[in-house]
Amino acid sequence: MVLGQLGGSISRALQQMSNATIIDEKVLNDCLNEITRALLQADVQFKLVRDMQTNIKKIVNLDDLAAGHNKRRIIQQAIFNELCKMLDPGKPSFTPKKGKTSIVMFVGLQGSGKTTTCTKYAYYHQKKGWKPALVCADTFRAGAFDQLKQNATKAKIPFYGSYMESDPVKIAAEGVERFKKENCDLIIVDTSGRHKQEAALFEEMRQVSEATKPDLVIFVMDGSIGQAAFDQAQAFKKIVSVGAVIVTKMDGHAKGGGALSAVAATKSPVIFLGTGEHMDEFEVFDVKPFVSRLLG
Ligand code: GDP
Numbered sequence: 001m002v003l004g005q006l007g008g009s010i011s012r013a014l015q016q017m018s019n020a021t022i023i024d025e026k027v028l029n030d031c032l033n034e035i036t037r038a039l040l041q042a043d044v045q046f047k048l049v050r051d052m053q054t055n056i057k058k059i060v061n062l063d064d065l066a067a068g069h070n071k072r073r074i075i076q077q078a079i080f081n082e083l084c085k086m087l088d089p090g091k092p093s094f095t096p097k098k099g100k101t102s103i104v105m106f107v108g109l110q111g112s113g114k115t116t117t118c119t120k121y122a123y124y125h126q127k128k129g130w131k132p133a134l135v136c137a138d139t140f141r142a143g144a145f146d147q148l149k150q151n152a153t154k155a156k157i158p159f160y161g162s163y164m165e166s167d168p169v170k171i172a173a174e175g176v177e178r179f180k181k182e183n184c185d186l187i188i189v190d191t192s193g194r195h196k197q198e199a200a201l202f203e204e205m206r207q208v209s210e211a212t213k214p215d216l217v218i219f220v221m222d223g224s225i226g227q228a229a230f231d232q233a234q235a236f237k238k239i240v241s242v243g244a245v246i247v248t249k250m251d252g253h254a255k256g257g258g259a260l261s262a263v264a265a266t267k268s269p270v271i272f273l274g275t276g277e278h279m280d281e282f283e284v285f286d287v288k289p290f291v292s293r294l295l296g
Contacts, residue, residue: 013038014075025062028075032056035079035295042294043226043257048264052082083291086260089267093244094216096186098130103176103187103212107205107236108220110141110193113248113274117220118190119151120274120282121246125186126157132186135175136161137168137208140192148190155279158184168192168204173211189214202239209240216243218271221262223247229258233265242266248274251281255294 013034020027032053039049059078096102104121108114115138122132134152136159138144145161152159160175172189179187191208194201209217219233219242236242245262250273259270270285 017075028057028060028062031075038295039257042255043224043229044294045227045230045257045261045264048086048260052079052086055082079295080291083260083294084287087263087270087287087290089263089269093269093271096125096215098125098128099185101180101183101185101187102215103189104216104218105189105191105209105212105214105240106218106220107191107240107242108193109222109232110195112193112220112222112225114193114220115144115147115151115190116277117218117246117248117272117274117282118148118188119155119157120279121218121272122152122157122186122188123155123279124272124282126155130186131184132157132188133175133179133182133184134159135172135179135187135189137172137175137189138192139166139168139171140194144190144192151279158182169207169211172208176212202235205236206239217241218244218246219262219266219268220246220248221258223249223256223258223273224252224254225258226254227258227261230261230265233262237266242268244268244271246270246272246274247285251275255296256290257294259290 013031017027017031036049036053040046056078060075096104106114106118118134122134125132134148134157136145136148145163148161149159160178162171165171176187176189189212192201192204217240219236221229221232245266245268247256247259247270250256263270273283273285275281275283
């Protein structure tokens with residue numbers, strides 16, 4: 001049972017509570033405060049933690065706790081369920097269908113792992129018999145096209161880009177057109193990033209989106225960005241219709257609590273996790289192990 005994996009400070013908080021002879025509101029509050037600290041350390045946004053606390057208090061009935069022997073179980077279950085619920089935006093993301101052309105646009109700040117993730121996503125589908133293709137619409141970062149070209153060549157995935165053309169919108173549109181003609185069923189458009197969220201980046205994203213008409217826009221975020229996740233995700237969502245999230249660098253120390261913020265800000269589910277620099281270090285997102293790690 002996944003609950004058994006609840007670790008560290010959460011377990012300690014629950015232990016302290018079960019040692020208390022009387023379970024009153026203060027004991028429950030102390031316990032929730034301890035859990036709050038753990039979740040904040042895991043980069044979960046303060047507002048989300050507060051909402052969770054409020055919901056737990058509504059769900060957990062103090063009389064039940066005082067009477068029953070399963071105090072810890074009741075609270076553990078409530079916390080676990082709340083966090084799972086927060087990762088579920090209530091509707092699945094658009095899922096491309098093999099054999100039918102889909103255009104998937106990737107957005108995110110520079111360094112988030114966008115280019116790497118585009119190739120991972122293409123490679124993942126290629127292994128399952130799809131015919132993916134990569135379009136490099138990042139003319140801002142020097143070396144972006146070379147990086148995509150290198151990755152794509154390694155994975156034997158067709159790619160499109162230009163060293164000469166400086167208009168990302170033109171490249172994106174041309175690339176998509178070419179691969180449509182070649183009957184590729186998954187056309188992936190890698191876009192530019194900037195270090196900061198700035199007007200020029202968002203205008204470019206809007207134009208690329210308008211020119212390519214993506215079936216799905218994926219927001220890529222670095223799992224270690226912490227409390228910045230909400231604003232970042234929301235800023236992209238305002239400009240393009242983000243429909244899914246991929247969290248990268250989950251092989252590091254970060255617990256990835258920012259993912260909850262990205263889900264809340266974009267109302268879209270997390271679909272994959274990046275777990276390393278290599279092409280195959282890519283996992284389909286699974287809510288329960290993710291929440292266990294968050295609490296651990
Ligand atoms: P972009 O600027 O958003 O396109 O980011 P890149 O794809 O160039 O990635 C930035 C850096 O992060 C590179 O050094 C990648 O190898 C690295 N990176 C990307 N995804 C992961 C991941 O899941 N785990 C680790 N450890 N590194 C990653």
